[in-house]
Amino acid sequence: MTLMSIKKFSFTYPGADEPSLKNITLPIEKNKITALIGPSGCGKSTLLRSMNRIHDLYPGNKYDGKIELFNETSKKYENILDIKKENEFIELRQKVGMIFQKPTPFPMSIFDNVAYGLKIAGIKNKSELQDRVENALKGSALWKEVHDRLGKSAMGLSGGQQQRLCIARAVAVKPELLLFDEPTSALDPISTGAIEELLVELKKDITIAIVTHNMQQASRISDYTAFMYLGDLVEYDKTENIFLNPKEKQTEDYITGRFG
Numbered sequence: 001m002t003l004m005s006i007k008k009f010s011f012t013y014p015g016a017d018e019p020s021l022k023n024i025t026l027p028i029e030k031n032k033i034t035a036l037i038g039p040s041g042c043g044k045s046t047l048l049r050s051m052n053r054i055h056d057l058y059p060g061n062k063y064d065g066k067i068e069l070f071n072e073t074s075k076k077y078e079n080i081l082d083i084k085k086e087n088e089f090i091e092l093r094q095k096v097g098m099i100f101q102k103p104t105p106f107p108m109s110i111f112d113n114v115a116y117g118l119k120i121a122g123i124k125n126k127s128e129l130q131d132r133v134e135n136a137l138k139g140s141a142l143w144k145e146v147h148d149r150l151g152k153s154a155m156g157l158s159g160g161q162q163q164r165l166c167i168a169r170a171v172a173v174k175p176e177l178l179l180f181d182e183p184t185s186a187l188d189p190i191s192t193g194a195i196e197e198l199l200v201e202l203k204k205d206i207t208i209a210i211v212t213h214n215m216q217q218a219s220r221i222s223d224y225t226a227f228m229y230l231g232d233l234v235e236y237d238k239t240e241n242i243f244l245n246p247k248e249k250q251t252e253d254y255i256t257g258r259f260g
Helices: 044-050 086-095 110-120 126-139 159-172 189-202 215-221 239-244 249-255
Strands: 002-012 021-029 033-037 062-071 076-079 096-099 177-181 207-211 224-229 232-238
Touching: 002 044, 021 033, 021 044, 021 207, 021 232, 033 044, 033 215, 044 177, 044 207, 044 224, 086 096, 096 159, 110 126, 110 159, 126 159, 159 177, 159 189, 189 207, 189 215, 215 239, 224 239, 224 249, 232 239, 232 249, 239 249
Parallel strands: 033 207, 033 224, 096 177, 177 207
Antiparallel strands: 002 021, 002 062, 062 076, 224 232
């Protein structure tokens, strides 16, 4: 089943003459990992950030086309580009969370980091908060390492632990889709391996879209891969087909390192 459907989507930054994304049509399949690959500046992060309208923190962007998210309650697809109200944006970003390249823990305790989104969502009950925080930390494979220091500052964690904490914070509010923008590029190989294992585990409950420059990572963890170049979607297919039998010469050249 398709959780999010991107249809003829174009995006233009404020003051730009040309759109950064041109006429992109792409499905994001439920409980699968979709990798967005391509050279720097091809538009993959721009596309990812459009999926929860994080660009709207800076006004003046221009959207065309549709990005439709399936609504479990109404059993219909709803175009997130129609969202105008502040409370609708908050609701969207609870459903579609985001993890950035550099870990972004808040300067507060480990517990309060994970509880932050839950409190915004209106959960006040102390025991429910404790249960949800514990489950989120277990879900992000961090509980064993931090369970005895939840009151300590999150800034004391290692880079890999901070990134898993950010994942726990996102997972706590039970999103439907998690967007990862090069989540391991600032991490060492061991931490990278831990995050990759975590993503494969998380997709049982959460749909994932990931931007990565690391082609081995895309081939290891993703079910589907989209190759982008200069704002265009060149090719989208099952990951094994993209890596073993691409249809487009551009895709083949990029994957085999003959690109540019």
